[in-house]
Amino acid sequence: xxxxxxxxxxxxxxxxxxxxxxxxxxxxxxxxxxxxxxxxxxxxxxxxxxxxxxxxxxxxxxxxxxxxxxxxxxxxxxxxxxxxxxxxxxxxxxxxxxxxxxxxxxxxxxxxxxxxxxxxxxxxxxxxxxxxxxxxxxxxxxxxxxxxxxxxxxxxxxxxxxxxxxxxxxxxxxxxxxxxxxxxxxxxxxxxxxxxxxxxxxxxxxxxxxxxxxxxxxxxxxxxxxxxxxxxxxxxxxxxxxxxxxxxxxxxxxxxxxxxxxxxxxxxxxxxxxx
Numbered sequence: 001x002x003x004x005x006x007x008x009x010x011x012x013x014x015x016x017x018x019x020x021x022x023x024x025x026x027x028x029x030x031x032x033x034x035x036x037x038x039x040x041x042x043x044x045x046x047x048x049x050x051x052x053x054x055x056x057x058x059x060x061x062x063x064x065x066x067x068x069x070x071x072x073x074x075x076x077x078x079x080x081x082x083x084x085x086x087x088x089x090x091x092x093x094x095x096x097x098x099x100x101x102x103x104x105x106x107x108x109x110x111x112x113x114x115x116x117x118x119x120x121x122x123x124x125x126x127x128x129x130x131x132x133x134x135x136x137x138x139x140x141x142x143x144x145x146x147x148x149x150x151x152x153x154x155x156x157x158x159x160x161x162x163x164x165x166x167x168x169x170x171x172x173x174x175x176x177x178x179x180x181x182x183x184x185x186x187x188x189x190x191x192x193x194x195x196x197x198x199x200x201x202x203x204x205x206x207x208x209x210x211x212x213x214x215x216x217x218x219x220x221x222x223x224x225x226x227x228x229x230x231x232x233x234x235x236x237x238x239x240x241x242x243x244x245x246x247x248x249x250x251x252x253x254x255x256x257x258x259x260x261x262x263x264x265x266x267x268x269x270x271x272x273x274x275x
Contacts, residue, residue, distance in 0.1 A: 017236035017240060022158060023156055031152065032246075036242065037166060037173065038170075038255070039166045041165060042081075042152060043152075043164040044150050044162070045161065045162050047156045048138070048160055058085065058155050060085050061155070062085060063088070070088075071098050072101065072200070074222055080165065085149035088148075089104065089146075090105045097197075100140065103142060114126065114130075116128070117193070131194075135201070136197045138201065138205045161232050162232070169256065171229050174245070181243075189212075193215045195230075198211075211231050212232070214228060252272060
């Protein structure tokens, strides 16, 4: 019988992401995520392209109907709800911050100066301009196309980032999974309106795991539910979290969290986990 010898202080074997992450790996991981967290809609991937012609090589890629312009959150919803693989250029977006967050265009002086949102989301031009200045963005000038696709399709091989919507309870369990083998404190940003900057904008620009509070536009145009948050992370972090959640489940820590009762002695329940 083979006996695995663990490093000092380890109760489970160390984990590291595969050297090469493939779309097929992420498709399998997507199914596991749905099983572990019981999320409502498809986990999706997003990838930027310098040459839009490269998007045409993706099996089943769709393009928005000519003349139609969508917000980015609408296109994300089309992928996570309907299962579409969408390839877009700046001509398919509403421009401004929409394409500017992912680097498909310069946001424009109307946004950056604060004029566009002054008197709408902000009571003065200074606050509106500060909002734009502090917003995470992919720098413009390099990328000219973007594809969003369900991870289950494995059509992005691999995507730049993986994303899914979930409730606060689902998100904290995902973060617990991320921290199982390698603890890291995660700090997230809150831009306010234009919250896509905190999710896919920040994750694409920095390759950091990013959790966001979806904004008014995401909820009005993208149909995001009132109890949904958005997680965006690089593929290795996506795999790391799912592997970690598997171990948590073996330890009896599973989602959904069964309420123990506000009038019960917590020591009785804790004894099961902290033996």
